[in-house]
Amino acid sequence: MNNYVLDTCAFISGLNATYKGKFYSVPSVIEELPQSSMARLRLLTSIESGHLTIIPSSKKFNDEVIKTSKKLGEIGALSKADLQVIALALELETKGLDPIIITDDYAIQNMAEHLGISYSSLATFGITYEFIWETYCTACYKVYEQECKSIFCQICGTKLKRKVISKQARRSLV
Numbered sequence: 001m002n003n004y005v006l007d008t009c010a011f012i013s014g015l016n017a018t019y020k021g022k023f024y025s026v027p028s029v030i031e032e033l034p035q036s037s038m039a040r041l042r043l044l045t046s047i048e049s050g051h052l053t054i055i056p057s058s059k060k061f062n063d064e065v066i067k068t069s070k071k072l073g074e075i076g077a078l079s080k081a082d083l084q085v086i087a088l089a090l091e092l093e094t095k096g097l098d099p100i101i102i103t104d105d106y107a108i109q110n111m112a113e114h115l116g117i118s119y120s121s122l123a124t125f126g127i128t129y130e131f132i133w134e135t136y137c138t139a140c141y142k143v144y145e146q147e148c149k150s151i152f153c154q155i156c157g158t159k160l161k162r163k164v165i166s167k168q169a170r171r172s173l174v
C-alpha cells in the first residue's frame, strides 16, 4: 500500500484522499488553507472519514530539512507547511514506509530529489491544471514575483507569504 504525503496545493487542486493508500499531511497545511474554503472543508472531511492522518513533523526532521533547503537555496521558495510536509515525508522514509510526496511545487520536488524521497505530480491523480503562485507581504502588501527567493519583504522586512492566485490548464499530461 502506498503512503502519500500531501502538500497545500494537493488540497486546493481538489485531490480526493480516497485513492488506495494512506494519506498524510501536517497541521500547517490546514493553517495555509483559507477559512471556509472548499479545500479546507475537503481536508477536514478527509480527516473525519479516516482517509487522511495529520501528523506534526518532529523537530529533528524539521531541522534537517531546513538545513538542506538552505544548502540548495530553496529556503525562500518554501513555506512553513512545505518544509513540514518534506520533514514528515523524511520521517516516514526513515521508518521504512516509502512515502510519496504529492506536489506540483518545483522547490518541494527538488528537495525530495536530494533527500531521496519519492514524489509525484498531481497529474498522476488526474489533476490537469497547475497553479500560479504569488508571494506578498502581509504588512505593506508589496507583491513579489513567483520565483522570489527572499522570505522577507525588501521594503519593510516582514516575512512574506504565498497564495494561489489562479490556475491554468497543463500544457501536457505526464
Ligand SMILES: [Zn+2]
Binding pocket: 137, 138, 139, 140, 141, 142, 153, 154, 155, 156, 157, 158
Ligand atoms: Zn512589506
